[in-house]
Amino acid sequence: MTLLDKIDWPTAIIVALLLGLAPFFPEPHLWEKLKMLFAGDLRRALDWFDLLMHGAPIALLVLKAMRALRLRQG
Structure with missing residues (x-):
């Protein structure tokens, strides 16, 4: 059993939504960093850390x- 198997689905979904979308206003932080990445503006180490x-x-x-x-298929 791996670490992924030990994390239950509701916890994984809630954590992904909360951290992926925080802060919620004016726009989600992840979305802001992805836009910076595709625009080539992701230069500072703090921005890369935030994206990660x-x-x-x-x-x-x-x-x-x-x-x-994969486990369900075989």
Whole structure:
């Protein structure tokens, strides 16, 4: 059993939504950093750290879903 299996779905979803979308106003931080990344404006180390920290729970949720699908298939 891996770490991904130990995290239950409701917790993973809530953490991904809260950290991925925080702060909620004026726009989600992750969305702001992704726009900066695609515009080529992501230069400071703090911006990269913010992108990593706000994107990590969503990446964890995607990895958990991929593992669940793989286990279900075979």
